[in-house]
Amino acid sequence: MRRAVREWLARYAPEGVVAVALSGGADSLALTAAACAEADVVDALTVDHGLQSGSAEVAAEAAAVASRLGCRSARVLTVTVERSEPGGLEAAARRARYAALDEARQRLPVLLGHTLDDQAETVLLGLARGSGARSIRGMAEFDEPWGRPLLGVRREVTRQLCADLGITPWEDPHNSAPEFTRVRLRGEVLPLLEEVLGGGVAAALARTAAQLREDGEVLDGLARGLLDDARERDALYIETLATVAPALRRRVIRAWLLERGAKSLTDSNLRAVEALVTQWRGQGGVAVGGSPSGTRLVAAREHGRLILRSE
Template sequence: MGPHPAVADVRRAVREALADLPQGALVLVACSGGADSLALAAATAFVAPRAELRAGLVTVDHQLQEGSGERAVSVARIGSEMGLGPSEVLTVTVGTEGGPEAAAREARYAALSEAAERLRAAAVLLGHTRDDQAETVLLGLARGSGTRSLSGMASVAAIYRRPLLGIPRATTVAACGALGLRPWDDPHNEDPRFTRVRVRRRVLPVLEAELGPGVAEALARTAAMAREDADALDEWADSAYENCALSDIGGSVRLPVTELEKLPGAVRRRMVRRAAIAAGAPSGALSATHVLAVDRLLTHWHGQKAVDLPGGLSAVRRYGTLIFAISPIP
């Protein structure tokens, strides 16, 4: 008799995610001890040796809860018992910039990237599921974000891979139950102070109740389609930018207005964003509002003054050129 259907589904997803890696490569599973990442770790422990890959586990101790260090050690021990090695605890200090969720995420990814480089891992597997993808899309909608934000999380982004994006959270819970694994339920996943928790516990259930089942699946499908569109628009904008952007030693970037006016708004605004970042604006602080304000220098030009941007940058239109430079612009 074969494995439980949920176990088989998770293993299949991991097998497909690792199919292109060379024999002998090291894969690290980022495991918090929750159902999603625990099911992912178990599946990787099963799949990796059969694909002639090495597999290890890393767990991040954010030091935000009492007993977090002991729990992290316990998760690493479970990894070792599964046959995953190395199996390490990564201890981080979480800052405050951007709020608790963003700060914890930044610290976590920094630690994972460092571990991957140190251990020479070919990939780091993350346990995000279809439900996480749906939550990400809803959060993007609430922020009024563009196509890129609505495209959610990528299945592959640099060294990071998310094998479970097509699998519902219920499947990972069932897989853990079938394998006799006891996931840890993070209290932060029930804390309504966090926006994602409110989306998970309140918003999605209401949508499912009022619109019928399948909302999370539909949102994840929307993300996949939006990602295809966003990738195509980004490629177009990158090509146009390379063909017409000029920069100087001082770091300023200049774009010819006549070339920008030929482009659809979605492509033009991507070029504006890229130019601002190239000139020194911090990408995390550059909002859609900033980009739209600069875009009005092209679409509603009436001789207005420069637009202030993050990082001490300004954008101004002069003599048929859109200029991005550190203020004041001479």
């Protein structure tokens, strides 16, 4: 644990000043302890979602443990989770949590307790979505401001560290609730895969994610250069896009759409927009996002250019 944090700090935060997202669970408690041992300054941030009775007491206890471990400060952030938001309760809580952490971090990188096991689960979820390599390359070690030093550490190690330090982690009831897809992956799917394939599945999935991330970063870099070549004010030249490999072309289209305000792009969205370039038959535009007011963004082909208009 200490080595993982030390190596992350050397790569991404050599000044040694970080914040830690502390839920009170084993992963974040162990991360906080390791960070206090390796970093010069650690601020703990605990989010109280208010979704369970006693959540305020759990958050207060986590903050107290953080102070005992040596954190410079330990703050509890209370948030309101909108249950009616798209994606369900889990997604709404995640959005509220990250927004609160981002607001409170005071420009510091925030360490998150995601482990190798979490990475494996993320890869499986991405594989089920079927959105290509981007969806199965997992979580990054550092996606500013979010740092994940423990992506090479198994979950059992974090629990062992808590036991060694005499810390009792909080057990979130949501982590055993079968209505959550990730819980079933953790408790049913991954153990079955380990049994059928003879072990080592979680580590193999994490290695696959790392390899795909390295490859994806190279392709994304090439796509950024191509985007500059294809750009003509707010449009893209069709001729430039039509002559490159599909993997690069879709990356260029994706980057262009996102910077112009498109939301929640899917593989089918991207391929439909790509068809405006490679399979032009006079078809109409492709909706790539909208707003609550009813306005939607539509990608279309016009005079040899790919344009984006509001309707």
